[in-house]
Amino acid sequence: MTTLRIEPIPADTCARLLRSDDAGRPPVLSTPAEGGAPLRCCLTRARPGEPVALVSYAPLRRWAAETGADPGPYDEQGPVFLHADPCDGPAPGWPDGLHTGSRVLRAYDRRGHILRGVPVEPAEARSRAEALLTDPEVAVVHVRALGFGCFFHAVRRA
Incomplete structure (x- = not known):
């Protein structure tokens, strides 16, 4: 049995993304009344009325x-949701509450090339x-939404 290291988007990276994202654009801010956005900073879902x-x-x-x-x-x-303000990050362990739909696991080798994808x-x-x-x-596994392909988090050996 392999011990896993679950990796959200790191706090320092989130801070940079909240200034300018990886496409060079400012974040799109919103406060959805219904909540539910999958947050990649803490691997939870946004609460109703929480700014994302x-x-x-x-x-x-x-x-x-x-x-x-x-x-x-x-x-x-690709697109990901973050808290609009810094958060405490994820709780330890696999983020079951984040994964409510089908996913694809993309396995990458040390070069960063896809070895396989598993729904x-x-x-x-x-x-x-x-x-x-x-x-x-x-070398690393990315957990992504099956339907849209959005990145959720990385998984590595501990």
């Missing part, structure tokens, strides 16, 4: 900068991510 920011985020690009990888054409960016339902996402990380070729 929608930004463009390039998770593989940031991971590559940290590790020295060169994802080349696998680099992509999963919420109940099996953690165990399937763990299984992917038993493969020594897999």
